[in-house]
Amino acid sequence: MRRLTVLRSPVGAASAVLLVVLVLLAVFAPLLWGDRAAAIDTDAIGQGPSAEHLLGTDQLGRDIFYRVLVATRLTIGLALLATLIGVVTGLVLGSVPAVLPRWAARVVTSAVNIAVAFPGLLLALFFAVIFGTGTTGAVLAIGFAIAPSFARLTQTLTASVSGRDFIAAARVCGVGGFRILTRHVLPNIAEPLVVNATLAAGSALTAFAGLSFLGIGVQAPSYDWGRLLGEGLNRIYVTPAPALGAAVAVVVAGLAFNLFGEAAAAGHRQRTRAVTGETPHPAGEGPHDGLLTVRNLRVTFPGGVEPVRGVSFTVHDGEMIGVVGESGSGKSLTALAVSRLVEHPGTVTADTLAFNGKPLHETKDQELGTRLAMVFQDPTTSFNPTQRIGRQLAEVSEVHQGMSRKAALRKAADRLGAVRIPEPEHRTGQYPHEFSGGMRQRAMIAMGLMGEPQLVIADEPTTALDVTVQQEVLRLLAQIRHDRSAAVLLISHDITVVAQTCDRVLVMYAGRIVEELPTDELFEAARHPYTTALLKAVPDMDTDRDAPLAVIPGRPPEPGEIGPGCPFAPRCPLADEQCRTEEPDLTTLRDGHRVACWKSESELAGVR
Template sequence: MRALRTPVGLAAGLLLVLLALLAVFAPLLWGSRADAIDTDALQQGASAQHLLGTDALGRDIFYRVLVATRLTLGLALVATFVGVTAGLVLGSLPSVLPRWAGRLVTSAVNIAVAFPGLLLALFFAVIFGTGTVGAVLAIAFAITPSFARLTQTLTASVSGRDFIAAARVCGVGRFRLLVRHVLPNIAEPLVINATLAAGSALTAFAGLSFLGIGVQAPSYDWGRLLGEGLNRIYVSPAPALGPAVAVVLAGLAFNLFGEAAASAASHRQVVRQRSKPLHESTVEERDGEGVLTVRNLRVSFPGAAGWITPVRGVSFTVGQGEMIGVVGESGSGKSLTALAVSRLVEDPGVVTADRLEFAGKPVTETSPRELGTSLAMVFQDPMTTFNPTRRIGRQLAEVSEVHHGMSRKAAFERVVDRLRAVRIPSAAKRARQYPHEFSGGMRQRAMIAMGLMGEPRLVIADEPTTALDVTVQREVLRLLARVREERSAAVLLISHDITVVAQTCDRVLVMYAGRIVEELPTAELFTSARHPYTTALLAAVPDLETDRDAPLAVIPGRPPEPAEIGAGCPFAPRCPVADERCRNEEPELTEVEDGHRVACWRLVEGLPGLDDAMPDEKCRDGELRAGRVS
């Protein structure tokens, strides 16, 4: 555990182990001595025979402090467990209850958090009465509000992530979503804060026993021993100092260990390895094969009615230095395919493929260390990808520090060089800035620079021009093209804009409902597109000659949800030339010409009526006309 690698964490861990050993063995070894009454040694001070003196019945206080470890720690841990469990339930309820009920729970927690914890403990102690059970419940319910607030905050931070949204789309219920997706992702901070809460519970319990409303005679804990020894502290301070030191040390052990664990979780130590020459890739490519080979790729998620498969049997190859575009409507499986290739599909998603190889190595069986930085991913929104609390330079430098074993100084110099390579002015100054100080286009270029911190052989760009104006969009596309030319890197460009793909890529993959429905060279896109969906996409793009008084062309209907895909061609309900076979049997992707594959029954059989869905002469001349699809 990383917390034990720090001096503070190691010291706190050893102290906790010592306390655990005392809690287990002290009553067995010294229980009889702690309870032995000696009328000849009443209220004696510290001596060689009695290290902390004796109490009013002549019992040795030192042994009583050791024996009291079990009850003190046990009650503190029980109170922590009850409080943390109650806080976890209250904090999670807004995620599973209806909105109005969740708001009531949140409001109640917010009101409770406004009161100091000790005041709440005293309030509940009065309600539950004096004694061990009342004190445990009082401290537990005093811990509950703050832990509930923490759980609510962490749950809200995770609930907005993409994999949570994907699970909702797949039909995962609220309770299952909470247990399977949310809680495992917030477990680490919850455990750390539970450790801190245990230290607070221990000191609070000692305080209640000291005031006389906690542990009652004949039982005793450190707080009760402290209260008994305080009556004669001016005459003999040792009987009070002994349990006081025990409370302080135990509280410090829990709190320092929790702080060390939190520090280790927030600042992961950089794993350094022997430096490798950057021009040498960690993955070798087989002769005569593509950089990326995908055969029958499937991505599935569990749903309420069974497994849902948003990506269904995708196959393609990306060659060295080749730029391939992937187009399709939202929900067609483009980004999920890229995530699956990059091994970024979160559990419980399942990725299967007959063959999924990057540069000759099976992706699913190769460790991230072995893959190295040969595969780079440029995400759609760098503002949510970059950590907003860390400087751009530090985030980019981690790539070289972790994967290439560079020193911090050398890695930063490489960051500056890579920022210059992507045309970011004043690179050294910009590297010390935070993501919010960058414009949208500069953040996207910084994301590309992160991919260039190594020597990538494949760059997967997932909607890199989304939400950018046309000028910045052109700069980003030119940058990707330059990366491809200068480094012979392959590029897989995912985009909604079919014209962008046509202008920049060598080949285009058209996806619909989780499958590739057409693959062809971009040079033939406007003249040889054969699938009705591809021609509809082309026809739906307006140009300068589009009639402004006429409504914009659209593809009627909507793409099917992954759980709605049944028998037949998924595009059949929206296709102007679909027949009965199209509605009952799904076509396979078939090669109709060299380098041109189409999944359509009408094309294979050469049935009439297809010309109505094809681009007109103006489209074949390289221009796009609106109004072709009603």
């Protein structure tokens, strides 16, 4: 079924049909029309298009239309042969460095890098001079011109696989380098190589036609589309049809190969782009634990910077969970990771990352776009300032639900009304700058409601809003949860907001969850010193107005600054030597309450 993914898109299906037609012509055209294409008629030399000769005749009176059809076999065959030579050569050059001695591998890699620096057509002309004029020389020239880019791709893919654990295990077991390459590496990179080989075939076809057009490819009496194009060009100002037939054939065939390759590449990216390196979930921790199941989530950037370090939590249907912590604690990046929005060069890994009972990397864009809604903290930058609000909301339903433009606009007005924006039909025709800050935030929530969300991720939705508007937004999220039975993951730096609206709270610090507990126990049962410090830093009606406001000394560590021990130890009044040298695991105190701290429950209770 995975091989048929390419046929599910209109582009893939259309290009596949064209390829089938080309193959049929290559097989049957010489048998059906070979004699008519070779028949010489001295009474019809150099004629233009007519009912008898659709594209006219050449200088010997031969029918050009039939010659174009018959030339399909030689053109396609030579292009595929050149591609095969290029792919095999590139595969060898790209993979042998993995089994050669280090000095030899460097020589091969350097040679490939130098060759890649030159344009492909320039390489083809260079090799054509070396191998000489004719069909054989042109095939070798194009094949060797393709090889460097394919070798570079093979090197990159091989390097990405060679560092995985199963390769290391094979080496430990004593498996030889060549066997590792053929049994473990190449099978894992075969799919992208096949996709790129298809693209290379289209390039080889057009390049071969170019060499024949220049007179250094196929020689008489043989002919391909490039040679027919060159012959027809001499008469283009008198009658363009002879050149047009061969030109159209080259363009259509080249597009068929390239579009099929692009469609296959798109299908490959869709299957692999979500969670890089995701491993099977551990026994007993299946993807069906909740609506959103996250186990050991990590986000890594170049240089070993890891701003999210082993985050695990579960969101159940209809549940509202708050995530709190200071700026830089990893709250927003965690939300982006579970929404598949972390961009290159960031890398997301997890033991389990499942949404609605399905691994996130297997969830289709259409399902994720309608079942998961993301409300960003700054709607000013989240909306396109050059498009009307209604158009931007309607686009969600047009893309993910296949609605017509008119029906999607009606739904956009309905959703704006659902978030209590007055005159929604009129507002759909306005631009973002015509909305107030609170209205833009509600419009962002309305965009999330264009689907049927099972989970709403609200990333600090009340930032920069006044208290009254904050309450309206929070009540709106609670209403969405009640009316639609949707779960809400509310990210906030204000722990009191979370305490008032959520069922559970996750406290994050330095990229980890340091405490998780029910919000109705937050003020009485919080055990982590960071959680208690956050609570003390929030003034209430009983706060002594003559005393200085409570603050947390110091600042959170940067992701690249996290060393051994508990990251909160430099700011913690209870820290001892163990805290400074060993980082505690997140352990369960009792059902629904987890904390990452070396201190006993009684010691933590004593500082409250």
